[in-house]
Structures are given as structure tokens and as C-alpha cells.
Amino acid sequence: MKGLKKKRRVQVILLAAVALVISTGLIGYAMRDGINFFRSPTQIVAEPPAETETFRLGGLVEEGSIVRGQGEVVSFNVTDGGETVRVTYAGVLPDLFAENQGMIGTGRYVNGVFEASEILAKHDETYMPREVVDALKEQGVYQEPDGS
Template identity: 70%
Template structure:
């Protein structure tokens, strides 16, 4: 009988240790990802409910025509729009080669004093690509035009 209770105790200990390891690993994963999760917002969503200045998020849309200003030191300013709202953006750094007015972009950063302060800018990588989040936001506003419309594919 003593052997049976020893086996039960050992089994309970192994299960308890396993559960604790699972809880600790889940907590560590959550802690590690806290800065890596950036929510996507369209310019309309930012205009309707501006996020807190300390919240990092992603914004995407089209670079508004006539808004790209270079040559003000290292900072480049432009506006991103989804057709319904336009948000000014300031970025210090080198823009991607395919970045331009009227093109799709996604930026990561913070919304401070009415301007999106970008720390990273991503642009489309070919003639027809646009990030899914940007396409969805533009479709919501009714301004999305499919660049592949009328193009036959095999």
C-alpha cells in the first residue's frame, strides 16, 4: 500500500510541475510579445478615436497626392489617407525605394499631437501589391480600385 501512495504522490508532483511550467512559459511568452503586437488602424479610425501618445500601432493607406515634403532636415513629412480621413505623418530615416504619392504604405509609430510619428515605413513591393489591411480599409471607404481588374491570369 505504501508503494501505491508513493506512485500517486509522484504522479501528482509531476502533474503539478508540468502545470507550473506551462503557466510560467505562457507568462514569459506574453511578456516577450507585449511590445511586438501592434494593432492596425486606418486613418479614419485614428481620426475618430485618437490613440494615446504612448501606444505603438500601425497605420496604413495611400500617401496623399501633393503631401510629400522632403528637404526639411532629416525628417520627411507626408499625409496618409483612406479617402475619408487624412492623417499627417512625420518620419526620420530613409524611405523605401517604391514609396511615393498615391501609393500604398503601412507605418509603425505613435500618434503625438495630431501627427503620426513613424519609426518604420513599409511600401508596396511591386506594381499591384498593397497590404491586406490597407485594401480592407480602402474597401470600407469605397475608394479601393483593384489594379488587376481586367487583367487575365493563367
């Protein structure tokens, strides 16, 4: 009787381990398109990503770089103080999108231009995404907002 209980216990443990491995694999497979890595303009210029990779680009919108094209197409430059990347976006920009302000875009880097599918802008005067702050600090151009 003791041998049967031990055998059954080993079978249950093996079955649980197999179920855990399968569920982990399925979760990873389901999330593969939902994970977007953040990159600064300096990182993109130094090591350009594959054209098929979707990622997030963040930085400051360069002053005087916003160009409105036909319809809803807008192009502008994003900088982190070290490098600059050209961005194109077809859509309506957020109301708080402006020059010299922080932004994060999701999209792909194709032929030296970041083609954004989504643009996020700051939500108040002092907010800037953490990733953008870190990239600007790395370049030595981040300035603390006034506490007033």
C-alpha cells in the first residue's frame, strides 16, 4: 500500500510540473505582442532595431520641428539631448502635445524614421514619463521642474 501512495504522489507532482510548464509557455506566447520595450533616441541611433520590432520611443519634442502634412499626418523630431530621431504619426495628437515637452510613442523604426501608431503626451505641467526622465538624466540635460 505504501508503494502505491508513493507512486501516486510522484505522478501528481509530475502532472503539476507539466501543467505549470505548459501554462507558463501559453502565457508567454499570449504576451509576446503585448510587451513593448522603451528606447531613447541615443539607443536607437547607436543600435537600430529591426523594422519588424514594435517598441516605445521617448524624449522631448524638438522645438521648431513639428510639420503638419496632408490630412492628419504630422512629423516631428524627438531628442534626448544626445541624438534626434524623426517621427511620423498619422492621427490626432493629444491636446497637451507641444514642442519642448515630453512624449512617448509606440511604433516601428523604418528606414531611419520612427513610424508611430500611438502618441502619449504629458498630462500636466510637471509630469514627464519616468523612462524619458531617465534618458534625459543619462544625457545630462534633465532639469528638475519648478516646485511652485
